[in-house]
Amino acid sequence: DVVMTQSPLSLPVTLGQPASISCRSSQSLVYSGEGTYLNWFLQRPGQSPRRLIYMVSNRDSGVPDRFSGSGSGTDFTLTISRVEAEDVGIYFCMQGTHWPLTFGGGTKVEIK
Amino acid sequence: EVQVLESGGGLVQPGGSLRLSCAASGYTFDRFDMSWVRQAPGKGLEWVSGIRASGFETFYADSVKGRFTITRDNSKNTLDLQMNSLRGEDTAVYYCVRGLRAPDYWGQGTLVTVSS
Numbered sequence: 001d002v003v004m005t006q007s008p009l010s011l012p013v014t015l016g017q018p019a020s021i022s023c024r025s026s027q028s029l030v031y032s033g034e035g036t037y038l039n040w041f042l043q044r045p046g047q048s049p050r051r052l053i054y055m056v057s058n059r060d061s062g063v064p065d066r067f068s069g070s071g072s073g074t075d076f077t078l079t080i081s082r083v084e085a086e087d088v089g090i091y092f093c094m095q096g097t098h099w100p101l102t103f104g105g106g107t108k109v110e111i112k
Numbered sequence: 113e114v115q116v117l118e119s120g121g122g123l124v125q126p127g128g129s130l131r132l133s134c135a136a137s138g139y140t141f142d143r144f145d146m147s148w149v150r151q152a153p154g155k156g157l158e159w160v161s162g163i164r165a166s167g168f169e170t171f172y173a174d175s176v177k178g179r180f181t182i183t184r185d186n187s188k189n190t191l192d193l194q195m196n197s198l199r200g201e202d203t204a205v206y207y208c209v210r211g212l213r214a215p216d217y218w219g220q221g222t223l224v225t226v227s228s
Contacts, residue, residue, distance in 0.1 A: 001174075049157065050218070060216070092156065094157070100172075100173045100174065
């Protein structure tokens with residue numbers, strides 16, 4: 001199985017400051033002819049996960065433009081340009097290239 | 113508005129069976145693949161199973177292969193997960209999710225507790 005490794009596990013951030021989360025896969029996530037299936041989700045406390053970014057860098061409708069995704073191959077990053085209070089929660093990366101599909105362990109973002 | 117709504121969770125004894133259902137609305141159901149993803153209490157996300165839009169191709173995590181069966185009824189816009197030979201480690205909130213490789217809409221989840 002493809003192992004998805006996120007870091008850090010916990011990320012205390014200051015409101016208005018940038019934040020970055022790393023996600024690394026044990027195999028390349030390039031899917032021949034279709035692109036790279038690397039997605040990011042946010043799970044706010046007590047809620048279901050919500051997709052923020054799909055295929056590395058495509059922002060979902062309604063997702064603020066302070067969220068951006070980047071990376072290629074096995075190394076990916078989710079960046080929040082200026083953290084707001086509503087960004088608190090657990091962020092998960094997920095690969096959709098190889099079976100079985102797998103998630104990272106999660107990064108908990110909290111306000112300092 | 114896209115909605116997926118799970119039902120069927122509950123308490124079941126080890127070795128027992130349970131059938132989860134998901135009702136989808138707000139989009140053309142038979143054009144989208146579907147998945148089940150679970151989350152054990154206080155833990156991360158685990159993809160469980162997926163099915164193509166046609167229903168003709170299914171996929172399973174090794175942890176549930178041979179015990180769980182995913183099906184869909186495109187005439188009723190429903191997705192099911194038949195869970196047999198349940199174990200304590202199957203205890204989790206089960207989410208119905210639209211999509212496979214880049215899942216987008218998630219339901220609120222239904223809790224399955226396997227305990228004697």
